[in-house]
Amino acid sequence: MLNMGGPRNASEVNSYLKGIFLDRDIMRLPFQDTLGNFIANKRTSKVQHEYELIGGGSPLEKFSLIQGQKLVENLDSISPETGPHKAYLGFRYNEPTTKTAIQQIIKDDVKNVIAFSQYPQYSCSTSGSSFNDLYKLQKQLDPKQSIKWSFIDRWGTDPLFVKYYSDAIQKSLGKLDPSVRDSVPILFSAHSVPLYVVLKGDSYANEVGASVGCVMRELRDRGVVNPYKLIWQSQVGPLKWLGPATDEVIKKYGKEGVYKDLVVVPIAFTSDHIETLYELGIEYRDLANSVGIKNFVVVEPPNGNETFTNCITNIVHKQMQNSKRMNYQILSRCFDCDSEQCGITKNWIKAQLSSLL
Known part of the structure; x- marks a missing residue:
């Protein structure tokens, strides 16, 4: 379950902000290393105060765990032949990171994984950034490509x-x-x-x-x-x-x-x-x-709502049933894309999907 993440306490705010402002998939700044660090440092105390006002940290991990647990329970019930199932959180800028998730997947000896973007609407700056990160990390941690990946990249009209x-x-x-x-x-x-x-x-x-x-x-x-x-x-x-x-x-x-x-x-x-x-x-x-x-x-976002957890269950279950169908939309690039990494990641995704056919 891929997402941007959110600082769990005040001590994680600065590194989280630096992760965002130094990520050229999120935004391209002039003199990115210098200006990105400057903006992150300048905003840290303000953002720490804002988190204090909402309980001291982001609730994203809490709600992601609730959603993931319900997803697993639902899948175990409706698709026992593919179980047992397990959900892993993969955050971009704080723990539990995508790196931590892949390390645990390898330790658990899981061979088939769905990379499920938790952004309902696709953007190169969100889902794209997460997939780029996933590609780099799996190449580093799983050089023999023992894990077979499929992908859910957008679902905002489900x-x-x-x-x-x-x-x-x-x-x-x-x-x-x-x-x-x-x-x-x-x-x-x-x-x-x-x-x-x-x-x-x-x-x-x-x-x-x-x-x-x-x-x-x-x-x-x-x-x-x-x-x-x-x-x-x-x-x-x-x-x-x-x-x-x-x-x-x-x-x-x-x-x-x-x-x-x-x-x-x-x-x-x-x-x-x-x-x-x-x-x-x-x-x-x-x-x-x-x-x-x-x-x-x-209006309250979904959080742990049953309709929503049924939504993500159905999306994942359909993906499991249709894993042998090519997802051409995920391979599409922006008309004026100039990102070399985007091309590399899309080619890896295509190879992964082709191997499932």
Whole structure:
């Protein structure tokens, strides 16, 4: 289960931030080694304080373990012939890292592994970065290629993913005064990416839009008539980022004064992170209140929800059943891709998939 990770305590914040700002798959900075370290060091104390406000560390590992355990239980029940199953966490920038996961896989003598990206929508800067890391580490730790890999790279339109968010949005709308319930804007907020990532042909923005479109189609079928928008959060550093920015949208709604209620949906998150608990739950809620938004409702991400764990179970089970089918989408590269590592990783993935045919 591949993910970016999150610092579990204050002592991990600096190394986590350095991992992000030094990773050229995430963002390309001028003089990356120097500027990346500078930004990480400058932001450390601020981010440590933010984690203190949400309990001292990221809850990502906790919820990932819950999801992984339920996934294993479900698979053991519906597919005993392929069991026993086991889930491993592979984080990019803190323990348990992908390296730790591969070492344990080798120790457990597991031969067939599904690399399951926990980002529902694919981006070179998230799933792509994790797959690049996986390629380098398996080459180092398993030079004889004893492990056979298959891959789940995107799943943001899965019916149960759509059902979870549709249910959660309706539940949140139900908290609002009936007199305004149908007119309150639904704001789908996803983590932004540098604008150059989108302009080179990265599919992330389109895939997030597809998730939003599927959820809204389901909600329309249920009779939900609220207006909606897709907006982007968590911009940081000197680069230009994909917008409109979530905080700017909140300010605009406050300035216009038409709405006193907003519902915000973290559509690209599968569990709580600092982006949901602090950025949306504290920082942007305070901002909303300061500009006249009285009721700022943040839809809870899936975390350990049963619909969601059934969702990832079905996705993995289908992958196990269809492992002999080529996944051509994962082999596709951005139109203006200039990453040598991307090409190397895609060729390795193609070879792995071809070996299963």
